[in-house]
Amino acid sequence: MSNSTIRWEQDADGIVVLTLDDPASSANTMNDAYVRSMGETVDRLEREKDAIRGVVLTSAKKTFFAGGNLGSLIQATPETRGDVLEQVTLVKSQLRRLETLGIPVAAAMNGAALGGGLEIALACHHRVVLDDPRVKLGFPEVTLGLLPGGGGIVRSVRLLGLTTALLELLLQGQQLRPEKAMELGLVHELAADRDELIARARAWVLANETAQQPYDVRGYKVPGGTPSSPSLAGNLPAFPANLTKQLKGAPYPAPYSILSAAVESLQVDVDTAFVVEGRYFVDLVVGQTSTNMIQALWFDLNAVNGGASRPEVAETFRATEVGVLGAGMMGAGIAHAFAKVGVEVVLRDVSVEAAEKGKAHVAGLVGKQVSRGRMAQEQADAFLARITPTADAADLAGCDVIVEAVFEDTALKHRVLREAEAHAAPDALLASNTSTLPITGLAEGVQRPADVVGMHFFSPVDKMPLVELIVGERTSDAALARAYDVVRQIGKTPIVVQDSRGFFTSRVFGTLVLEGAALLAEGLAPMSIERAALQAGFPAGPLTLLDEVTLSLPLKISDEAAKAGSVEDHPGLEVLRALVERGRTGKSAGRGFFDWEPEKRVWPGLGELYPAHDGVPFTDAQERLLFAMAVETARCVEERVLTSVEDANIGSIMGIGFPPLYGGVLQYVDQYAGGVAGFVARADELADAYGERFRPPAILLERAVPAGSLRAAVGA
Template identity: 90%
Template sequence: MSESTIRWESDADGVVVLTLDDPASSANTMDDAYVTSMGATIDRLEAEKDSIRGVVLTSAKKTFFAGGNLGSLIQATPETRDQVLAQVTLVKSQLRRLETLGIPVAAAINGAALGGGLEIALACHHRVVLDDPKAKLGFPEVTLGLLPGGGGIVRSVRLLGLTTALLELLLRGQQLHPSKAMELGLVHELAGDRDELVAKARAWVLANPDAAQPWDTKGCKVPGGTPSTPSLASTLPAFPANLTKQLKGAPYPAPYAILSAAVESLQVDVDTAFTVEGRYFVDLVTGQVSTNMIQALWFDLNAINGGASRPAGPERYAAAKVGVLGAGMMGAGIAHAFAEVGVEVVLKDVSTEAAQKGKAHVEGLVGKQVSRGRMTPESADAFLARITPTGDAADLAGCDVVVEAVFEDQALKHRVLGEAEANALPDALLASNTSTLPITGLAEGVQRPADVVGMHFFSPVDKMPLVELIVGEQTSDAALARAYDVVRQIGKTPIVVRDSRGFFTSRVFGTMVLEGASLLAEGVAPMSIERAALQAGFPAGPLTLIDEVTLTLPLKIRDEAAKAGATEDHPGVAVLRALVEQGRTGKSAGKGFFDWQPEKRVWPGLAELFPTSDAVPFADAQERLLFVMAVETARCVVEKVLNSVEDANIGSIMGIGFPPLYGGVLQYIDQYPGGVAGFVARADELADAYGERFRPPAILLERAVPAGSLRVAVAS
């Protein structure tokens, strides 16, 4: 088997070490080569088992096993259902044969075992894992619209119990560190290094010749019982309702399929349970939601993080010393992000005292890490020592990157950037965290406009994974490449957009929240608007979001756009003005669409200002929030603000809360029933009923044919 992905080595004691090592890839995955190799390996084990005392399964890669082959899974369709079911059934049958060989099998888990990797490990009787922070274990399938289809549900619920498996492993896709996995009962031993790892696994198989899985042992009971156990049966009815509450009503099929497969699998024998699990898996993998989520959150995301939007010429770059201008919550968050990866940071504000307040915010974030056991006090002290608060621009000396995060005022930004340019290194990258002001205009305040780039972080910086890089008219490829590399250096995902007012994320986000205000003016009840958004998959409703960003910000953006010559206005603007005139400016003031004190509730006065009616169907309200963002994004493509589908999809999901179940804002158009043509027809209906802002632009009309694809159009 020269092309086998599994190496076979046996020793004098009769222990066979099987090493997963795909010669064609840097990681092991459940592709066709693996299935063929595992089938041949199981055949040999069965043929030679009388001379084998035990089996140790490990890996030669940095990770133990990377899981299913997403390139194959994303191609699954309802028409290929039978082939997909046959393949997943074969994978499961191989692992079932492995665990029922009649000889002990131990997994020596040397790195991450996620998805299919953990399923392979669970098919072993004993699991030893390398005690390394990078060696995470879990089932992240739900985050891609799938469920563990290789026996992961069946084995985990029998091993851990239904409630623990669902809450700690399956429904949220947690990735567990080795110590947590051992505490949970997912693994049995920890090892300090690779040699100890294999040695412990080998010692265990020699000491346990009669090993068998708990579910294959007579009289074995599932922890917590089965659905027929009275104590568990009494709590089961609450699971679907709690799941709906957790998902806020969003139509994600995977969590419900996981819950159903888990409950049903405990009501039948283990082999029938594998069949139940397989059918639910195939339902998901041939559905549109998993296709959308795999495309966006795996392929599109990996393309961006791999440098798809980075200029190819310039060499890779890493910042050594960063100056952050403005020590408010945003500036402090940016300082935290750089200090976290070992970069020296100068945090500058109008005075040292003001800068120290920003550092205090970082101290609070670090303190939480220490209190949760995720950082030692010594590491925390070293972390904080990397941040120097100051009110003196001269302290920016030696900075190779400067990021300004002051108020959205062009004159102020000109002043602080010019000051930084005069004190930092002569070729320092000059970045602005502006969310709306054109970068080309900001670059007019410095001597080196080619080194100016927009670097738009999202709040809170420590939690939000996206950074929007904005290319001004004079921004050089070298500056963009450095900015791209710096964002990757701090572990965030950079999307690249061209300069315009509002860029991509702020511009498209603004259309969604203003649409929510328009719905209010048209008679839709406030909580119906919020529910429409939540049940469409948005993380929060538009009225809540406007309150959180303040009602004055969208108005200021609109006023600035009007000064720059924009004539089109959104009907939602009048709603915001009406509330601001009554002093209701948002959450920070304690009152906007909602009264926020003592607890959040709809302001009763809204009913007087905007009486409710049933003029807008609930389904229309949902689609208006989605369509207005999609149509505006298509306009961004036409205007060359966006140059890639990947930037649009990932930017919309990670930056402005577009529902991941649709795969991002442009994927939403492609996957709409009827494709682009179906989307165009529906957009025209909405435009006729509710306004020209829904009218599809030319690029959509050009692709409105049965085989049309916006992804193909943008790429070409």
């Protein structure tokens, strides 16, 4: 088997150890070389099985097996569905032949097994996994708009039962640690190290002369029953209803296909079940949603995290001591993020009491980890010991990174950054967590403007994975590279944008929430607005989002823009003013668009202020929310605020809630029916009907004729 991705070694006991080891890649994937190699391997196993005691399948890579070949899957189209079906059927048939050899086959899983990797393992009769918290097992396909197409659904529902497989493995793409996988019955044994891993797998093979999968044994009963079992049949109607509730009505096809394939596969024999699963898989692969999600959440995300927007500065920087200015919710969250990865943090506020309050917020977050068994008390104590609360700027001595997180006031930010600069390390990175104020203006308050960069975290910091880095007019490449490295050091994803008021994320997020307010003024009922957003794929409705950020914030941003000479006449602003004048400023006050106590309910007075009527079609409302963000993003591209399509897509999904099913805000334009030309035509319709804010900018018009893509325009 020349150039094989699978090494064959047979020992004196007759056990064949198959080692997955693609020579052309750092990880094993289900590429063409794997398919060819597995076919050759199974052929040989069938020929020589009389001389083989059993098989141990393991990997030479850091991971066991990385999964499907996404580079190939993203190129699938409806026209190539036959080829896709043929390939996935071949992959399944090879694994089926492996599990029906009649000799014991054990998987020795030395690392992560996600997607196709877990499917290979499930085709083995016995599974031993390395007991390492860094090892993850699962089927993340649903998060990319797909389903496990190599037999993962068929095998998991038969081994675990329908309900367990769906809820614990398939529908949310959970990545399980080894102990959880063993608790579910996904694996059989844990091993402390690689030697023990192989030894346990060999011992099991030697203890079993023959082996069958449980579901191939006559009389096997699936845990929890099949859809024809009375105990399960009565509960089946609740599954799609609960799924719709969980998805909030968003049009994600993969979860519904997973549910259908799982239920249907239990009503037929195993081999027919593989056919059912394969057809659902192909439907998803050739659809637009999976293409969008794979592009954004795999290729674009890997490009961003891999340094696509990082300047070519050779030296990698690591922060050792960070000064955080401002101990409010954001400052405390930033302190938590750095302390979590072992960095010493000086948390400064106007008083020690205020700084201690910020540290107490961190203690609350850490305490939750301890109570859930995810952190030992000794680790928690060491975690909190890394945070030093203070009111004295002199305590910032030695800090190599300063992150300012005080109120959005230019004079205040100038003062605290200047004080920090005077005491921190002489070459310390000076970062501002501002969400709207231009970095170029903030840099005027310090002696070293070249070391100033925007470092915009999102709230809550402990949960939000994105950081927006903003480049001022005098920000050096060295400073940006250090900022990029710092963000990666704390395990977050950095996008890079150029300086402007509101930058990219705040500016585009503002169009979403203000459009929601404008829809209210035009007579759309509050909950219809929220449902329009949720059913379009947004994680929350615009009125809820406005209440959560406070209604006064967009007004303050608008006022600051007006002072700088920019006039904002969005009709949604008048709605916010009307509510603020009535003391309804948002969730923190307990009342905004909603009354939040004792539970969230629409404020009855909204109906008096803005009577509902049938003025805006529901589909128009949905597209207005999407187009408002997309058109403003196109303007950001045109103004060179954005210079990376990957940063735009990932920033919109991970920072401001643009629906992942569209692949990000720029991908939404390119994949719209009719491409950019179709998007432009629809934008003009919306502009004619609802206002010039929807009128497409020149960069879209240029890409519409001849047919082009906005992706190609970025950076051109």
